[in-house]
Amino acid sequence: MIFSQGADGCGLLRWTQNECTLIASEVLHMDEDIRRKQNDIIIGIYTAPVEDLLIDCCEGLREIIPFDHSYTAFNDQSDRFKAAFNYQSTDTDEELTALYADYYHTIDYLSWFYNQGIPATVRSTDLIHPDVIEKSRIHQEWENRLGIFYTATACVATDNILFGTISLMRSKEQGNFSDEEMRVFDEINEHLCNRFRLTYPNGVNRFMMDCNVDRIIAAYSLTPREWEVSSLLVKGVSRAEIADRLSISKNTLKHHIANIYRKMHVSNAMQFFAAFNRVGNIGGSSRGDEK
Template sequence: MELSNTRWRSFQGFLLELYRQSRLNEIQKMVMEYLQAEILHQCSMFDYGRAGDETIRFFHPYSGNLDEQTLQDYYQNYQHKDYTVWNFSQTEPVVYRDSDLMPDYLREKSRIYQQWMRPLGAYYGLGCTIVRRHFYGSVTMFRTKEAGDFTEEEVYFLGLLNTHLSSHLQMLYPNGIRESDFRAVDESLLGKYHLTERETEILRQLGEGLTNQEIGGRLCISEVTVKKHMSHIFEKMQVKNRNQLLLKLQK
């Protein structure tokens, strides 16, 4: 199977940007924005993970089209009941359609479909595991029953993208990704500037590269409230804007 000339040129442009990017959260955003444009779907998510002796621990999920509460609901209540996880390999990348793993009539009876997917209008799923010597994470997309199942071409395209994504993450993190690899705020800064608990939480999210809207979603507060806290952080840390603050965190 081959890509059309137009899609191939678009894919090459995406790969150039991907291989230039080293920040984990930016890689998530880049991949999801690209897939939103290239593969029809209603909602999607990209998480990182690390394989243990018997289980895989997922962390730092990102979605550009699911609200934070829905996203966290999956990881807190349905992740380990997801029938697709049975198909995950810790040593080889897997690209799959939900319908290839389980007949529709059985999927419709599953708890994750009844309680999490159906309220979203999600019926068909397409996903991949990001693996190259180590387990790095997974990408999942959903679309409605009316839109029809994902095609063989879309499965092929996601597999092609995943090959490069797996290689890039393996190059950046040859021993796998740990939660501690996400840039943390220097603890000495927190005490030095007398930040409150909430300001500290916001500063950590900022250190991950999240926008005010994303921070608000993750902490379940309004964007206006985030801006007020940011103003207090700027004042305490003696900076005028976000860029100056990020530079101070990097010192």
């Protein structure tokens, strides 16, 4: 860096050519590092088990986008439930995470946006004025305990189906999420939306997250309700109890089981369990009650 006298007599600082080259090289190296880390996350999106996918992405994003706290959640699209579940966080106290899951999610000022089922990434301040955030009950009672103010959220969704969300949170001191950080977040979310759309075109539910069922869903194209029935059969639950748990008639249950057998190309319970275990390698009771 050199100092020179300007025409108006004011001193000017000028970068030398070598310094400019060095700065450009450092910026390029930084961009390459971010791209490499981003590519690692994208590869993981298409290879990791779905039940771990959101939290794994969250940890990968930490290497690119700094944040103080985070949480992820799935959204149940089954007939019986339409609510977030399986809240997870690796950087937030379990009690505070449970408080959000059990209560504060119901008064979250962003919940209306999540529930539209639109694939998007958004900053809280893109939708809500900071003054409104400051006065909100969830901020005063929950966010303040975490020391956070700014939130960036990815809605993993497609075709009006919400699969889940990832929320990254920062303190006021750390500042809001930049446009560049949101660009990276949005690119990652595009791949998340694609993975879930390909694997679960009808959405996810609580039963699907009990174990790794990617291969079973993909192999047999089971609907969420058919997966509920299948998972309960594998666990040894009787047909009568399955009908009671799912609030369906025995005839409706028979119809679901007939569809499952047809999709799995089997004709009886023994063949069903063999096919189920062969594809998913999932253990359980040998069979459900066929009465």
